[in-house]
Amino acid sequence: MNHSTPTAMPSIPASPAETTHTAQNPSVHAGGPPSRWWGLPLLRAMRSDYLGFVTRLQRDHGDLTRMCLGNEDAWDLMHPDLVREALVTHADKLIRWERGIAVFEQVFGQSVLVTEGDTWQRHRRMLMPAFSPKRVAGYAQLMTDAARRALDAAVPVGQCESLVSMDTLWTDVAMDVILRTLFSESAQADAREAAWATQTLSETAYREMFMPFTLPDWLPLPGKAAKRRALKALKGLVQRHIDARSRQESDAVAAPPRTDLLHMLLSLRDDATGEPLSPQEVFDQCIVTFQAGHETSATALLWWSRLMTEHPDAAQRAQAEVDAVLPPGITPSPEHLAQLPFLAATLKEALRLYPPIAALMTRRTIAPIMLGGTAVPQGALLRVTPWVLHRDERWFAQADQFVPERFMEGAPDIPKGAWIPFGIGPRVCIGQHFAMLEMTLLAAMLLQRYRLRLPEGAASCVPRLHVTMRPEGVVRLWLERR
Secondary structure, three states: OOOOOOOOOOOOOOOHHHHHOOOOOOOOOOEOOOOHHHHHHHHHHHHHOHHHHHHHHHHHHOOEEEEEEOOEEEEEEOOHHHHHHHHHHOHHHEEEOHHHHHHHHHHHOOOOOOOOHHHHHHHHHHHHHHHOHHHHHOOHHHHHHHHHHHHHOOOOOOOOEEEEEHHHHHHHHHHHHHHHHHHOOOOOOHHHHHHHHHHHHHHHHHHHHOOOOOOOOOOOOOOHHHHHHHHHHHHHHHHHHHHHHHHHHHOOOOOOOOOOHHHHHHHOOOOOOOOOOOHHHHHHHHHHHHHHHHHHHHHHHHHHHHHHHHOHHHHHHHHHHHHHHOOOOOOOOHHHHHHOHHHHHHHHHHHHHOOOOOOOEEEEEOOOEEEOOEEEOOOOEEEEOHHHHHOOOOOOOOOOOOOHHHHOOOOOOOOOOOOOOOOOOOOOOOOHHHHHHHHHHHHHHHHHHEEEEOOOOOOOOOEEEOOOEEEOOOOEEEEEEO
């Protein structure tokens, strides 16, 4: 068989969205479930199964719903047009949900992820050059250096195959990538503790989202000791690297030239004032870059790996494409990405089916707005759930199936606002180019080295939502040397 020959694209039945190339008009009647007892039964249902709750909400009440949750006037937006109208057209009339910010700032301080107004605009303006496609391409070698070490060691020397915990593998690789990109240092002894801290803080943050306020961390309550240890580990890791850089730069011996993100952060100057970031701002941006920059990529690659074992034809086609573009011994680089469209499509389809940030994109209206012709008052809480948008049959035929071809050239257009793994509008993820480059390079390097196989009798993966959405339990796959 000629592995460089692409397989035929499976037929994707036309949906209304695919026929017109635009989203249908949303159902704008703001219905919703009864909010008895101040909405407490609804809150319990959301906490136990948030994704299932919002899926049923759309099924039973339409694209725009409204309910009372305690003292909150909560609206759910489940149509691409409504999402764009809110997060793009009315972006200047929205702020982030205060409760979410209160939870996140315990970890991320006053970083670009949580700030608002003039402070956020200053941070975003200063940081954008560090995450431009051209600048991100310069981090590619740091990414592939980190991946090469971990991937080469995934199957022990002398063995043809090994049953590998993909959670551990991708977390180690992504951790190494972000540490090298941030600080020009590899993960080494920090990796295991930092991975534990990341997952612990994700679980803690999700629980606290459903509480009206956060109890002090010093209280002897379940989970508080783990949270304290996790915060200490994560902040200590970042501060050690910043302190080490400060010592190097103050040393009489000239420090080697740096191209990493920390160097970029320390060099930034506000175009308007000429002021640099303060030491606290540098620390906060490093924290959010480290945390968000490895957890979401590792999670996306974890889901992608599992999907590829469940769809061997797609895996074979992606592997054939990689082989055709990258002869043995050639490391992928940004110049190769345009030649790997099917591999990119498999990653985008994995992000559609299992977006790492699947829910809890929440905004507060600070002025009245109109959504789909419906008046939404000031003070309303607007919620967007990518999981629901990504699995809507109107925009994605065979929405529950893994069909990478929908992201290939020549496929029907996907309505804007229907695929939003990195968000949408002014608050779109600043690191989206970084993430897509990293995931594509790492996925190509894995396929260069191994064939992936699902273990006999492996159970299906069940999504578990914290701040990020990961599979329940450990994902183990056979990696067979090629």
